[in-house]
Amino acid sequence: MHSAPLRVAFAGTPEFAACALEAILAAGHEVVLVLTQPDRPAGRGMKLSPSAVKQLALARGIEVDQPEKLRTDAQRARLFACAPDVLVVAAYGLILPPAVLELPRLGCINIHASLLPRWRGAAPIHRALEAGDSETGITIMQMGEGLDTGPMLLKRSLPILPGDTTASLHDRLAVLGGECIVEALSALQGEGLRPTPQPAEGVSYAAKIARAEAFVDWSRPAVELERALRAFDPFPGLASTLRGTVVKFWSAEVVDPDGEPDHPPGTVLAADVSGVVIACGRGALRCTVLQRPGSKRLPAGEFLHGFAVCAGERFACAEAGAT
Numbered sequence: 639m640h641s642a643p644l645r646v647a648f649a650g651t652p653e654f655a656a657c658a659l660e661a662i663l664a665a666g667h668e669v670v671l672v673l674t675q676p677d678r679p680a681g682r683g684m685k686l687s688p689s690a691v692k693q694l695a696l697a698r699g700i701e702v703d704q705p706e707k708l709r710t711d712a713q714r715a716r717l718f719a720c721a722p723d724v725l726v727v728a729a730y731g732l733i734l735p736p737a738v739l740e741l742p743r744l745g746c747i748n749i750h751a752s753l754l755p756r757w758r759g760a761a762p763i764h765r766a767l768e769a770g771d772s773e774t775g776i777t778i779m780q781m782g783e784g785l786d787t788g789p790m791l792l793k794r795s796l797p798i799l800p801g802d803t804t805a806s807l808h809d810r811l812a813v814l815g816g817e818c819i820v821e822a823l824s825a826l827q828g829e830g831l832r833p834t835p836q837p838a839e840g841v842s843y844a845a846k847i848a849r850a851e852a853f854v855d856w857s858r859p860a861v862e863l864e865r866a867l868r869a870f871d872p873f874p875g876l877a878s879t880l881r882g883t884v885v886k887f888w889s890a891e892v893v894d895p896d897g898e899p900d901h902p903p904g905t906v907l908a909a910d911v912s913g914v915v916i917a918c919g920r921g922a923l924r925c926t927v928l929q930r931p932g933s934k935r936l937p938a939g940e941f942l943h944g945f946a947v948c949a950g951e952r953f954a955c956a957e958a959g960a961t
Contacts (some may be wrong), residue, residue: 645829647722647742648691649673654812655728656690658749662726663814668822669700675731676704708738717741724826726819727781739781746781746828748788749815751775751808752844753795755836758786759844763804763811766844767869770861773797774807776815777821778832785843789833792822803871805876829943847874854878855956856903860892860921875929880906883945885953888935889927897921904953911939914947 646669648659655674663669667910672695680687688696695702701720705713714737717725727734739746752762752778759765766774775795782788796814798807825831852874856865867876867890875886891913899917901907908914913924928941936944 642827643668644723644744644823645670645721646823647671647673647717647720647725648728649725649730649732649734650691650728651675651689651731652729652750653690654751654808654815655730655749656694656727657812658728658816658819659691659694661820662823663698665823667820669695669698670722671717672700672702673717673730674702674704677708682882691852698796708732708735714738724823726823728815728819734781736783739783747791747819747822748779748781748786749819750777750779750786751811751815752875753793754779754786754790757842757844760846762844763807764844764847764869765842766798767802767804767807768866769866771798776811776818778818778831787836789835791831791833792818792825794818801868803868805872809935829891830870849874852877853956854887854904854953856916856953857919857955859895860918860923861895863918863923864890864892880947880951880953884931885936885945886929887923887925887927888929890923893922893924895921902952904955906947906949906951906953908949909938909942909947911937913938913943914942 644667645665646662648669650659651674656731656900672691674689674691677686677688679685692702703716708714717917718741722742724742725746727746728749734746752766753775757765773795777790777791778792779790794814796810822831852870867887870876871888877884877886893915898920899922901917903917903919907917907922913926915922915924924940927935928938929935930945
């Protein structure tokens, strides 16, 4: 005998969340309300643009609410009126106050893109790549008032591949997140899930990416910079300046990772069709895809055709606060 369908409310904003909502709908669950961030300016014209979650919800005929906050009774009215059994949260962008956390009879459950307690916080995918983790995954977590501190309901791992960027890892995690939330909801319909407290050991925090991090400190080891390059793709990119021009680096290979360069960090060691080789604190980076402002990403040979770079020149070591 099958349990009655759950009344699911969903709170999310970007594509990661839209993938989860799509999976929930495909599994046949009843989504009674979607909460998402208010429309934001986007694109060159800075026109108000709906979130990926809103676009999907409207296409499926689901009621959408976009409160600026959830602090007042008026802001929470539509959520309370729909009386959900469970609220699923995925990259929503708003803090849920106690009144919301206590509303659904089965609680609020979050789809988090890391293997908690590692990488609690805003940027778990970026930080896992930057740190050189060999794996990440999805944790379905019962939400509380702390920052990603609630008990775990379900956890699935995913290997981080050598060439992964935040973009590629995001897409794989989004699919896994959809699979995990469907599994979790099915379990909640039946015998439920047994919450497991997060261990006290192994806690780390995935701080939001600061703009200053996008500019290269060439005194760091090449291995670390190559990881940062992949972590900051597609945003904010990894950049440095040469002759007053900001150059972004989108793909690179580590050269002689343990070598101690004879030149100051940031010095161009070679520049040809195979890449622009730049000295680091340890080893060097052969940058193979580069970009100038107003241009697109280009392979090194094409980039050098429009912007000459010569051995012996030196990229700025960092430019914190630059845009």
